[in-house]
Amino acid sequence: MRGTRMAMPAGLIALMVAAAWAADSFASRAAFAGTPAASQTGGKPAGELRLAMAGIGTMRAVPWQEAAFGKGYLTMLYDFLVGANADGSLSSANGVAEKWEVSGDGLTWTFWLRRGIKFHNGAELTTEDVQWSLEMVTKPESVAAFATRLRTAIKEIVAVDPYTLVIRTHKPDLWLAQDLSMAAGHEGAILPKHSYEQAGADGFAAKPVGSGPYQWAKGLTGSFIELQAVEKHWAEGVPKYKTVIYRVVPEESTRIAMLQTGEADIVGISRERVSELQTRGFKVFVKERGSVMGCYFHKQW
Numbered sequence: 001m002r003g004t005r006m007a008m009p010a011g012l013i014a015l016m017v018a019a020a021w022a023a024d025s026f027a028s029r030a031a032f033a034g035t036p037a038a039s040q041t042g043g044k045p046a047g048e049l050r051l052a053m054a055g056i057g058t059m060r061a062v063p064w065q066e067a068a069f070g071k072g073y074l075t076m077l078y079d080f081l082v083g084a085n086a087d088g089s090l091s092s093a094n095g096v097a098e099k100w101e102v103s104g105d106g107l108t109w110t111f112w113l114r115r116g117i118k119f120h121n122g123a124e125l126t127t128e129d130v131q132w133s134l135e136m137v138t139k140p141e142s143v144a145a146f147a148t149r150l151r152t153a154i155k156e157i158v159a160v161d162p163y164t165l166v167i168r169t170h171k172p173d174l175w176l177a178q179d180l181s182m183a184a185g186h187e188g189a190i191l192p193k194h195s196y197e198q199a200g201a202d203g204f205a206a207k208p209v210g211s212g213p214y215q216w217a218k219g220l221t222g223s224f225i226e227l228q229a230v231e232k233h234w235a236e237g238v239p240k241y242k243t244v245i246y247r248v249v250p251e252e253s254t255r256i257a258m259l260q261t262g263e264a265d266i267v268g269i270s271r272e273r274v275s276e277l278q279t280r281g282f283k284v285f286v287k288e289r290g291s292v293m294g295c296y297f298h299k300q301w
Helices: 020-027 068-077 127-137 147-153 193-206 252-261 271-279
Strands: 014-018 048-053 097-102 108-113 154-161 164-169 214-220 224-229 243-248 266-269 283-287
Touching (some): 068 214, 068 224, 127 154, 127 193, 147 154, 252 266, 266 271, 271 283
Parallel strands (some): 048 243
Antiparallel strands (some): 014 266, 097 108, 154 164, 214 224, 224 243
C-alpha cells in the first residue's frame, strides 16, 4: 500500500505490539466505527485507546508543518479530499470529495465536494478551504513528505464554486487523487481557512480545528497528544473510543513496561523483542521487508 510512512532504514522490520485485549480492536474497521461497545453505552464513545511511540512527528497539527511521523493523529483530526478503504484503495464514501474525474488528456482533475460537512467549530467545509489547504501544503516552506512532488505537478487550483474544485497539472498525472487521499501522505487533509487566518499559525497549532471523528483536546510538544471523540462523524458514525492518547516514550523498555502494567494499549517495539513478547502472549504486528511503517488509522474508527 502506498502511504504508510514512518521513516525507518530499508530492510529492517517495523513492528507494533498490542495488549491482547486491544489488539483485535485496533486491527478491524469495527473498532472505531459504530460497534457493540458503542451501542452498549447508548451510542456514545467510551473508554480510552493509549499509544506509546518512540516519536510522533513534530506534534504541530498543521500538515505543512508536520513530518510523516505525525500522520497517525492527523488522520483522526482532519478529513481528506479523497477517501480511502482499509486496504488502501480509494473510496468516494469517506472523503470530502463525493466523486472526481480526470480529463481525457490527463491534465485536469475535477472534484465535487460533499455538501454539509462541518468543521468542529460549526463552519461548513467548502472548496475555499480545500484550495487554500492544498496551496499551503505545497508552498516551498512546507515540510510535508509529498510537498515537492505535488508542487511540481500542480499548475493551478481553482474553486469553481463552493462544491466544485478543479486542479490542473503541468503534465498528465494519474496519481493525483491517490496523493491527495488518506491512503498516501497527509497532504490531502483539509483545514478551515478562516479559522487558521484568524488564530494565526501559532494560535491554530495550539488548538487546531478539523472535521474528523476526533477533535483536539490538549497536547504538549515532545510529550503527548490527547484527542476527544465527536458524538458522531458524518462518514464514520460513532467513534468507539471517547479518548485517544498518543505518548512519546523514547525508551523501548519503558514502552514495554507500560504495556505490561496496562498504562498503554499499543506500543512500538524493535524486532529484537518480538519473540519475547509473543511468548508472553502479546499480539505483534509485523511488516517485513518494508522500508516504512506507521500507526495510521485508515478510517478504521
